[in-house]
Amino acid sequence: MPGREPPDHDPLDAVLRPPIDETPEEKAFRLAQEEDARRVSQAIDESIRLEKQQRKKMKVVRLLLLGQSESGKSTTLRQFQRLYTPSAFREERILWHSIIQLNLIRSIQIIMDTLADVRPHELPSSPPSPTDSDAETDSNSADAPVLPTHLSAILARLAHLKHVEALLIARLVPPSEEAPYLPQHGIGQGHVRINSTREVFVRPGKHALRQGGWESNVSAGGVGPPMVGQASQETASEVQAALFQCHEDLIALWHDPTVRTILRLRKIRLEEGPGFFLDELDRITSMKYTPSDDDVLKARLKTVGVSEYRFEMEAGTEQGTQWRIIDVGGSRSQVQTWVPFFDDGASIIFLAPISGFDQTLAEDKSVNRLEDSVLLWKAVCANKLLARVDLVLFLNKCDILAAKLASGIRLAKYVRSFGERPNDSETAEKYFRSKFNAIHREYSPIPRKFYGFCTSVTDTTTTGGIIASVRDMVVREHLRASKLL
Numbered sequence: 008m009p010g011r012e013p014p015d016h017d018p019l020d021a022v023l024r025p026p027i028d029e030t031p032e033e034k035a036f037r038l039a040q041e042e043d044a045r046r047v048s049q050a051i052d053e054s055i056r057l058e059k060q061q062r063k064k065m066k067v068v069r070l071l072l073l074g075q076s077e078s079g080k081s082t083t084l085r086q087f088q089r090l091y092t093p094s095a096f097r098e099e100r101i102l103w104h105s106i107i108q109l110n111l112i113r114s115i116q117i118i119m120d121t122l123a124d125v126r127p128h129e130l131p132s133s134p135p136s137p138t139d140s141d142a143e144t145d146s147n148s149a150d151a152p153v154l155p156t157h158l159s160a161i162l163a164r165l166a167h168l169k170h171v172e173a174l175l176i177a178r179l180v181p182p183s184e185e186a187p188y189l190p191q192h193g194i195g196q197g198h199v200r201i202n203s204t205r206e207v208f209v210r211p212g213k214h215a216l217r218q219g220g221w222e223s224n225v226s227a228g229g230v231g232p233p234m235v236g237q238a239s240q241e242t243a244s245e246v247q248a249a250l251f252q253c254h255e256d257l258i259a260l261w262h263d264p265t266v267r268t269i270l271r272l273r274k275i276r277l278e279e280g281p282g283f284f285l286d287e288l289d290r291i292t293s294m295k296y297t298p299s300d301d302d303v304l305k306a307r308l309k310t311v312g313v314s315e316y317r318f319e320m321e322a323g324t325e326q327g328t329q330w331r332i333i334d335v336g337g338s339r340s341q342v343q344t345w346v347p348f349f350d351d352g353a354s355i356i357f358l359a360p361i362s363g364f365d366q367t368l369a370e371d372k373s374v375n376r377l378e379d380s381v382l383l384w385k386a387v388c389a390n391k392l393l394a395r396v397d398l399v400l401f402l403n404k405c406d407i408l409a410a411k412l413a414s415g416i417r418l419a420k421y422v423r424s425f426g427e428r429p430n431d432s433e434t435a436e437k438y439f440r441s442k443f444n445a446i447h448r449e450y451s452p453i454p455r456k457f458y459g460f461c462t463s464v465t466d467t468t469t470t471g472g473i474i475a476s477v478r479d480m481v482v483r484e485h486l487r488a489s490k491l492l
């Protein structure tokens with residue numbers, strides 16, 4: 008069938024042609040209207056063009072945080088948020104209040120439990136303070152109380168802290184959540200729970216408890232502990248009043264020379280542990296206390312399961328970039344939950360806390376922490392699914408490593424291959440870097456770059472620059488992978 012000939016005139020022409028009898032006013036009005044319509048149409052075109060450009064430019068960057076429990080993964084995530092979504096981070100600081108109180112009470116509880124069980128030979132031979140001239144330290148009598156009276160009195164006055172702790176936990180953790188935890192992976196909304204060792208943890212769950220409970224831990228810019236609302240604010244105030252009332256006893260207990268001696272003899276080094284706030288008792292027990300940035304970074308809330316935190320950069324050249332940071336639980340039973348997140352589209356930060364050379368895992372006292380980190384690092388380096396992923400290594404907790412070595416703990420005693428090298432943090436960091444680099448070289452299925460940093464991720468001054476380098480590297484890698492470079 009032959010095609011129709013095109014008309015010899017534009018059919019729209021007649022419609023669009025101005026009327027023949029148009030007056031000058033009508034013409035001016037028509038032209039103004041046409042100009043308006045043209046402007047609107049241009050604006051629509053421009054917005055469509057911008058939207059398309061935006062979509063093309065829109066970067067979704069995925070970053071996976073790996074490492075054993077207490078290695079500093081969630082803290083690293085909080086550093087990202089502090090640096091790149093500062094207003095969200097600041098807004099959420101208050102949500103950490105109860106967790107910090109719980110961390111503090113837990114440390115006090117450890118001291119109290121230790122003192123309750125002290126043996127006469129663990130006490131210093133001379134009375135530690137003149138007020139203890141009546142100290143009942145008669146080691147010949149089996150029944151005699153062994154603690155100096157001033158300590159016994161403090162313990163008696165602080166006994167109610169057990170109830171304060173129980174109240175805090177009861178308000179933070181719904182009773183139904185106290186059941187033993189069975190590992191399960193999923194991304195959802197967060198709950199605070201408690202495990203058999205009574206360590207409070209956060210795990211993604213099916214429903215968010217917003218009223219008097221918890222907010223999602225999977226939210227734009229949200230990495231706070233997932234409890235919020237009136238109930239927890241009220242609890243925080245109640246607990247704060249209780250802490251304030253006994254703050255003098257808390258300070259006296261922590262600074263008592265006998266207590267320090269006993270802790271030293273028992274090798275209990277609270278200052279190296281997670282959630283340590285005892286050196287700031289004055290500030291943290293004050294009625295006006297609100298958590299600072301540093302407090303949020305130092306707080307300890309264990310992760311169980313896998314959570315994906317999404318946020319957009321609030322400022323800077325990467326403004327609008329969508330970040331998805333995947334934070335996993337690091338304890339041994341959870342390592343298998345990492346695997347579904349292994350793909351070559353994500354970048355990885357692996358955290359190895361090198362201060363753990365003389366410690367064992369909380370979940371398995373027979374396993375040395377450093378050895379566990381080395382084994383995990385080997386497994387991650389050798390994993391074929393991650394063969395094309397550039398791995399970033401954070402040799403973390405360097406501040407604790409430095410303090411340990413400075414206090415006279417000899418690294419070579421635990422890591423024999425360290426040999427006769429000087430027992431200082433600089434040498435130790437260099438040594439660990441070369442060891443982890445060697446594993447990376449040996450076990451990577453195909454050669455790739457090694458990015459190793461010595462970090463203390465709780466430290467805001469040193470971590471900012473390191474995170475900026477990692478961010479640039481991750482974004483570059485993302486662009487390369489999306490073939491935009």
Ligand SMILES: Nc1nc2c(ncn2[C@@H]2O[C@H](COP(=O)(O)OP(=O)(O)OP(=O)(O)O)[C@@H](O)[C@H]2O)c(=O)[nH]1
Pocket residue numbers: 074075076077078079080081082083280281282283304305306307308309310311335336337338403404405406407462463464465466
């Ligand atoms: N002093 C010091 N403390 C750190 C450092 N990194 C982390 N911490 C603290 O160690 C504790 C554990 O850190 P998290 O970030 O909760 O560890 P995690 O790897 O997320 O642990 P899981 O959730 O159990 O897998 C927290 O109290 C942190 O504040 C560090 O470099 N130096």
Ligand SMILES: [Mg+2]
Pocket residue numbers: 080081082308309310334335336337
């Ligand atoms: Mg964590």
